[in-house]
Amino acid sequence: MRLRALLDTDALGLRLLGGEDELDRTVRGVMTTDLKDPSRYLSGGELVLTGLAWRHGAADSEPFVRILAAAGVAALAAGEAELGDIPEDLVLACVRHRLPLFAVHESVAFATITEHVVRQVSGERAGDLAAVVDRHRRMMTSGPAGGGPDVVLDLLGTDLDLRAWVLSPTGRPIAGSKLAGAALPADVSAKLAAEHLAAARTGRRGPHRVLLGTTTYSLFPIRSSGRSAAASRDVRETVLSDWLLAVEADAGDWPAERLDLLQGVTQLIAVERDRRDAARTVRRRLAQEVLELVQTGAAPAEIAARLRVAAPVLLPGLGAAPHWQVVVARVEWDGGEVEGGPVAQSLLEEILVDPLTSGPEHSDRIAVAHTGEEAIALVPLPAVSAEHDGSESGILADSLLEAVRDPLSAGLNDDGRLTLGVSAAVHSAEGLRGALEEARHARRVAAARPGRVCAAGHQELASHVLLLPFVPDDVRRAFTARLLDPLREYDRRHRAELIPTLEAFLDCDGSWTRCATRLHLHVNTLRYRVGRIEQLTGRDLSRLEDKLDFFLALRMS
Numbered sequence: 001m002r003l004r005a006l007l008d009t010d011a012l013g014l015r016l017l018g019g020e021d022e023l024d025r026t027v028r029g030v031m032t033t034d035l036k037d038p039s040r041y042l043s044g045g046e047l048v049l050t051g052l053a054w055r056h057g058a059a060d061s062e063p064f065v066r067i068l069a070a071a072g073v074a075a076l077a078a079g080e081a082e083l084g085d086i087p088e089d090l091v092l093a094c095v096r097h098r099l100p101l102f103a104v105h106e107s108v109a110f111a112t113i114t115e116h117v118v119r120q121v122s123g124e125r126a127g128d129l130a131a132v133v134d135r136h137r138r139m140m141t142s143g144p145a146g147g148g149p150d151v152v153l154d155l156l157g158t159d160l161d162l163r164a165w166v167l168s169p170t171g172r173p174i175a176g177s178k179l180a181g182a183a184l185p186a187d188v189s190a191k192l193a194a195e196h197l198a199a200a201r202t203g204r205r206g207p208h209r210v211l212l213g214t215t216t217y218s219l220f221p222i223r224s225s226g227r228s229a230a231a232s233r234d235v236r237e238t239v240l241s242d243w244l245l246a247v248e249a250d251a252g253d254w255p256a257e258r259l260d261l262l263q264g265v266t267q268l269i270a271v272e273r274d275r276r277d278a279a280r281t282v283r284r285r286l287a288q289e290v291l292e293l294v295q296t297g298a299a300p301a302e303i304a305a306r307l308r309v310a311a312p313v314l315l316p317g318l319g320a321a322p323h324w325q326v327v328v329a330r331v332e333w334d335g336g337e338v339e340g341g342p343v344a345q346s347l348l349e350e351i352l353v354d355p356l357t358s359g360p361e362h363s364d365r366i367a368v369a370h371t372g373e374e375a376i377a378l379v380p381l382p383a384v385s386a387e388h389d390g391s392e393s394g395i396l397a398d399s400l401l402e403a404v405r406d407p408l409s410a411g412l413n414d415d416g417r418l419t420l421g422v423s424a425a426v427h428s429a430e431g432l433r434g435a436l437e438e439a440r441h442a443r444r445v446a447a448a449r450p451g452r453v454c455a456a457g458h459q460e461l462a463s464h465v466l467l468l469p470f471v472p473d474d475v476r477r478a479f480t481a482r483l484l485d486p487l488r489e490y491d492r493r494h495r496a497e498l499i500p501t502l503e504a505f506l507d508c509d510g511s512w513t514r515c516a517t518r519l520h521l522h523v524n525t526l527r528y529r530v531g532r533i534e535q536l537t538g539r540d541l542s543r544l545e546d547k548l549d550f551f552l553a554l555r556m557s
Helices: 003-007 058-071 088-096 110-126 128-141 150-160 186-201 256-295 300-314 340-351 383-387 405-412 429-447 458-462 473-494 498-507 512-519 523-537 544-556
Strands: 014-018 029-032 046-050 075-079 101-104 164-167 173-176 208-212 215-222 243-247 323-333 367-371 374-381 416-422 453-457
Touching (some): 003 014, 029 256, 088 101, 150 256, 186 208, 215 256, 243 256, 340 367, 340 374, 340 416, 416 429, 473 523, 473 544, 498 512
Parallel strands (some): 046 075
Antiparallel strands (some): 014 101, 164 173
16 A cells, blocks of 8 residues: 555544655555664564654654664654654654654554554455455454454465464464364474574564474564553563464465565454453462562461452362462573563463463463562462372472473573472462472572573472582582592593493492493493592492482582
8 A cells, every 4th residue: 555545544643744755655564663773673664653752852863763764664653642743853854864754643543553554455465355354353352252363363274275373482372273273283383482482582584484394384473562562672571472473384485465464464463462461460460469468478367368369360160279389480681681570470471381271361370470580470279289288289390391491492592591499389378478488499499500491399499409509619619520520531531431320320329230231331341430430539439428429529510
């Protein structure tokens, strides 16, 4: 569509402030932003909508307009709601760069303009399909009864013969078209999510093409259409919470018209994501209230009263929860410019959902709050758990991250880290304060381990691993060097594999037969290696004390 057609549509409330000679430019899409530098999200031909929140002074207009012009956008439309009249410095900057500028009346919502442009562009380039998309858009915005994103994916299948899925940032299936049939295999979903997060961290624009086996997938990011996401200034603030649209096709062969249509589809699916985020507000508020009571030492009766209010929301139809668990997460970015608390909150809301479940609604029994750099989840266990002590039927730290470790590691890249701690289940409000401290302590144990994504549970707080994270670094280095450096040097010079042999020997509880079988060695060869270990270190592996020293040295190395 042409810019002139927008100006002629009275319902959009657009007033031309400059660029009359450029009204025959073609509009290929629409984008709302309040970023000072939105270049990474621009591909050319967009109508850019802005509320001017990026402008703090007259000097800000020139660089903003220069970025838009360099990206090849069609025009800029500025809302009058924030400042009233459009600043003269912005008008002059647009004139200098030959960028058409519209003023948007304060009574007109940006969503109205966005919907009009998406509908018109899709109509011109995809015929009747756009009308069907628009009908389903209205169904989606009416709520869950409209069918959610599934109806839009079904449309892609019936009209464009495209198999498509909406995935969470960890690869959990949110929706899929009927044409797609069964959900993607879990390993494929995880790999697609990891590829998407890795591409997003490098700043590459979507769609991202991925070849898995003989199948090519095109990945389209689905970003929130809300103002908070538009105001994000760092990709790390949202990369671990964005959904993605995976299409079984090679978008590199597509014409611009089809690419534009798929971008429009992602905007429609973003409506469902925003609705889901809005639904979490109540649960987040409940978690925050309970957390504040627990941390301030409120009376157990007061905490119990708040839990009774929370239970119907978190356990609809099931009544009170006899058990609760606490999970603490922390996301830390190098440099400290990005606040980790909100990121950790979004991650916990996703991670604590069974990775094999599908749909956007399965987080309705998780309440997560964040304070500073830390996120805290209050997880109710249903009545069936009352028959156990909570440790077997609740969340286990060692399995919590198995299905999501690879995608999250890709999203954290080389400058982020996620650590989690999980408490034991508690039976009453009196136990929540201790559970919170237990989860925090377990997270500190996890933080002492290597790796980008680590978790620890309450079970580990009763073993030697509780002590290891708090050994001073200089003591740790001296202790491990004294025992292991002679073996490492011998292995380097002779390729003797003494360190792997020692690890296997201890893991087999000193059993010669089991260890030799595991290492595929003759028992005499194993005895020779163990003898060499004892000779080089002056220790005796038949003594419990020396075995324990070696065990701890390996754990701390």
